[in-house]
Amino acid sequence: MSTRVGVLGATGAVGQRLIQLLAPHPDFEIAALTASGASAGRTYRDAAKWRVDSPIPEGVADATVVETDPEAVPDDVGLLFSSLPSGVGAAVEPEFVEAGYVVSSNSSNGRMDDDVPLTIPEINADHLGLIEVQRDERGWDGALIKNPNCSTITMVPTLAALDRFGLDRVHVSTLQAVSGAGYSGVTSMEIIDNVIPHIGGEADKMETESRKLLGSFDGAEVSLHEADVSASCNRVPTLDGHLENVWADLDEDPAPEAVAEAFESFPGIDLHSSPEQLIEVFEEPDRPQPRLDRNLGGGMAVAAGGIETTNRGVQFNCLAHNTMRGAAGASILNGELLLEEGYF
Incomplete structure (x- = not known):
């Protein structure tokens, strides 16, 4: 029997990608679509300017959009996926959790709150234990879980694999696709024939x-990993796929072959949306590339390549599809983890 789910902010870019992925999902059934008051009462076909590269799923196009309000969502919805703007999410998501809903959110608000799990299921599924802390401290009946930023989620699986060598310091320079800014985030006049060497708040x-x-959970709180991380974030004129150049200082001195083995052998997780191999490694020096490699593992795998040793550790490139693994797919994967662990 499928779990009835809803999408908060269903008309936006990530909301549309959520609907594309949820419609054929074997465990979830779309039962509620919310948006702003201006869209409430309209059919989804009329409210959303559909931009995903596949037709609006049958059964969704003619569904009625409701306001983003707990009273407008049916009580039998077991899980909500949130793609709300962070300012709206900060105000609205707690209202849904107080009303008893479990919310798997892509919105950036609250990610670093001490009692909110920030989760990549293949990396730190045990952090889900923070939900009990959250419920005790806030008196919530539901739960709020977050997936990380799209640029963070591209890099962290590779860092988790490198931690066996003693991860000490990380510098990353990103080449981020325009879809990461949303449909109206970067104008064509800004990005065509250009690179923008700053993305506000991203670093x-x-x-x-x-x-x-990468931190450790002791049953009560998460202790942050001790590695020092610095980032430089850049917007480039690619459509989808964040490519990142990473320099990692390590306590040990592994050969490139050992780093590649650490990446390739890093375990996945047995959930519907998790790829069979989490990190795929390319030997070619000019891979991965966004146009060629962003859809590996159905858009849920991380690609790595260009592995070279440095005098302090290793240098490499990594790539992930920013609206699949980095946003909608990440929220759905967290929802699958919540279902697996019996949180709704």
Whole structure:
């Protein structure tokens, strides 16, 4: 029997990708679509300017959009996926959790809160234990779980694999696709024939979220990983797929072959949306590339290549599809983990 789910912010870019992935999902059934008051009462076909590269799923196009309000969502919805703007999410998501809903959110608000799990299931599924802390401290009946920023989620699986060598310091320079800014985030006049060497707030997210994801949970709190992380974030004129150049200082001195083995052998997790191999390694020096490699593992795998040793550790490139693994797919994977662990 499928779990009835809803999408908060269903008309936006990530909301549309959520619907594309949820419609054929074997464990979830779309039962509620919410948006702003201006869209409430309209059919989804009329409310959403559909931009995903596949038709609106049958059964969704003619569904009625409701306001983003707990009273507008049916009580039998077991899980909500949130793609709300962070300012809206900060105000609205707690209202849904207080009303008893479990929310798997892609929104950036609250990711670093001490009692909110920031989770990549293959990396730190045990952090889900923070939900009990959250419920005790806030008196919530539901639960709030977050997935990290799209640039963070590209890099962290590779760092988790490198931690066996003693991860000490990380610097990353990103080449981020325009879809990461949303449909109206970067104009064509800004990005065509150009690179924008700054993305507001992005570096801070990478530097803090990665340490929480790699941190240890003792049953009461998460201790941040001790590695020092610094980031430089750049917008480039590719459509999808964040490519990142990473320099990692390590306590040990592994050969490139050992690093590749650590990446390739890093375990996945037995959930529907998790790829069979989490990190795929290319030997070619000019791979991975966004256009060629962003859809590995159904868009849920991380690609790595260009592995070279440095005088302090290793240098490499990594790539992931930013709206699949980095956003909608990440939220759905967290929802699958919540279902597996019996949180709704």
